[in-house]
Amino acid sequence: MGDNFEPNIVGFLCNWCSYAGADLAGTSRLKYPASVKTIRVMCSSRVDPVFILKALKDGADGVLIAGCHPGDCHYQNGNYKANRRVKLLKKLLDELGLEPERIRFEYISASEGKEYAELVNEFTEGIRKLGPNPLK
Amino acid sequence: MAKKKKLQFALYWAASCGGCEIAVLDINEKILDVIQHADILFWPVAMDTKYSDVEAMKDESIDVCFFNGAIRNSENEYMAKLLRKKSKILIAFGSCAADGCIPGLANVSNREEAFKTIYLDNPSTDNPDRILPKTSMEVEEGELDLPEFYDTVKTLDQVVDVDYYIPGCPPPTKLISDAIDAIVEDKLPPKGSVLAPLKSVCDECPRERSEKKIKELKRVYEVDYIDPNTCLLEQGIICMGPATRGGCSAICLEANMPCTGCGGPTPNSLDQGAKMISALASVLGIENEENMSEEDIDKLIDQIKDPIGTFYKYTLPRSIINRRIMK
Numbered sequence: 117m118g119d120n121f122e123p124n125i126v127g128f129l130c131n132w133c134s135y136a137g138a139d140l141a142g143t144s145r146l147k148y149p150a151s152v153k154t155i156r157v158m159c160s161s162r163v164d165p166v167f168i169l170k171a172l173k174d175g176a177d178g179v180l181i182a183g184c185h186p187g188d189c190h191y192q193n194g195n196y197k198a199n200r201r202v203k204l205l206k207k208l209l210d211e212l213g214l215e216p217e218r219i220r221f222e223y224i225s226a227s228e229g230k231e232y233a234e235l236v237n238e239f240t241e242g243i244r245k246l247g248p249n250p251l252k
Numbered sequence: 253m254a255k256k257k258k259l260q261f262a263l264y265w266a267a268s269c270g271g272c273e274i275a276v277l278d279i280n281e282k283i284l285d286v287i288q289h290a291d292i293l294f295w296p297v298a299m300d301t302k303y304s305d306v307e308a309m310k311d312e313s314i315d316v317c318f319f320n321g322a323i324r325n326s327e328n329e330y331m332a333k334l335l336r337k338k339s340k341i342l343i344a345f346g347s348c349a350a351d352g353c354i355p356g357l358a359n360v361s362n363r364e365e366a367f368k369t370i371y372l373d374n375p376s377t378d379n380p381d382r383i384l385p386k387t388s389m390e391v392e393e394g395e396l397d398l399p400e401f402y403d404t405v406k407t408l409d410q411v412v413d414v415d416y417y418i419p420g421c422p423p424p425t426k427l428i429s430d431a432i433d434a435i436v437e438d439k440l441p442p443k444g445s446v447l448a449p450l451k452s453v454c455d456e457c458p459r460e461r462s463e464k465k466i467k468e469l470k471r472v473y474e475v476d477y478i479d480p481n482t483c484l485l486e487q488g489i490i491c492m493g494p495a496t497r498g499g500c501s502a503i504c505l506e507a508n509m510p511c512t513g514c515g516g517p518t519p520n521s522l523d524q525g526a527k528m529i530s531a532l533a534s535v536l537g538i539e540n541e542e543n544m545s546e547e548d549i550d551k552l553i554d555q556i557k558d559p560i561g562t563f564y565k566y567t568l569p570r571s572i573i574n575r576r577i578m579k
């Protein structure tokens with residue numbers, strides 16, 4: 117693979133904020149890598165840890181979960197839960213010998229198209245450095 | 253009326269501790285029912301039958317084989333395949349066969365590491381010639397062989413087709429007798445079923461529960477007093493009850509100890525550990541969560557010392573990521 121490695125990332129984006137943020141990044145014609153395969157969910161807390169483990173098991177190089185900012189979750193506290201889940205999963209990944217940096221949770225609002233593009237850029241670069249998912 | 257033909261049973265152990273064998277005896281007088289309805293053709297722990305006796309049997313001449321133990325080496329795998337061929341019904345009996353269990357925790361390592369620790373590095377090991385197990389060696393009398401030790405521990409259904417599962421470490425006597433009744437009365441559920449209730453351990457637990465909020469996690473030895481009437485999670489003790497299939501009548505909780513998960517995942521759950529991670533993250537640090545900094549949350553999460561040993565104590569080999577990735 118070497119230099120030709122293009123990270124393959126699964127992105128779970130909350131319908132109410134982050135998905136709209138990603139949309140804005142697109143309509144604003146911001147440039148960012150096409151590495152993220154987006155899955156729209158109704159809330160970041162809809163993302164069961166099983167989804168994340170399964171994505172990794174099936175070869176995703178990284179998994180991005182983005183939700184509303186603190187206080188903005190349409191279901192009150194789903195984003196806090198999602199944040200804690202990802203932190204706990206990172207600990208598990210570390211023990212399993214997978215780099216915890218392959219998964220990431222971020223807050224992205226509907227107006228943060230630029231921030232979303234930057235996030236994808238940065239996350240993709242991070243994964244590129246880590247290299248392909250060893251489970252592939 | 254013609255006497256009903258007796259059933260033919262076999263019991264076998266692969267990578268296991270022997271506890272499942274004891275559990276069979278723990279059904280007490282029920283064992284008389286078994287003897288009344290069934291002949292036991294093969295049971296290495298109790299009878300002097302040889303593998304060659306099984307090899308000589310006609311295919312499907314065993315009605316039901318209770319197979320306990322995980323698949324850790326080539327002998328285990330050979331016997332799993334042999335008994336599959338000779339049995340009409342193959343039951344993964346106990347957590348090791350069903351989920352991998354404690355032997356399966358060895359999936360955080362591999363053969364090379366395990367041999368190095370056991371045969372070379374152990375402080376009490378005296379092995380100046382650094383001899384490691386080999387699968388065959390020449391001796392005066394001829395060639396001797398040993399089973400091959402695998403890198404990865406597998407569940408029974410990862411090497412052969414399994415008809416039923418009886419969970420538990422070891423299976424609770426109630427589940428064993430219910431299974432025997434179902435076999436004798438010809439009332440087994442559809443193939444692939446787990447012969448246990450569809451409930452979680454929490455559903456069977458008599459402790460009082462209120463809204464779960466956990467501020468701090470503690471290990472059992474760090475607690476001076478464990479309230480025997482209140483949910484352990486609410487007392488900050490990790491209890492696998494929410495993610496674990498019941499059928500055990502919550503006996504560990506009865507003894508004021510947390511569930512560690514031996515019943516395996518709840519029905520329809522793909523991954524017991526993931527389910528517990530989800531459940532725990534939902535209630536840990538929930539109080540005042542909007543004012544917690546990332547560092548506060550990290551500190552809370554850091555109280556969990558060993559996620560695999562805590563959430564996957566019995567199910568690592570059957571979970572989505574079933575072993576540590578070795579560099």
Ligand code: FES
Pocket residue numbers: 130131132133158159160161182183184188189190191192194195
């Ligand atoms: S609705 Fe957006 S994170 Fe819950």
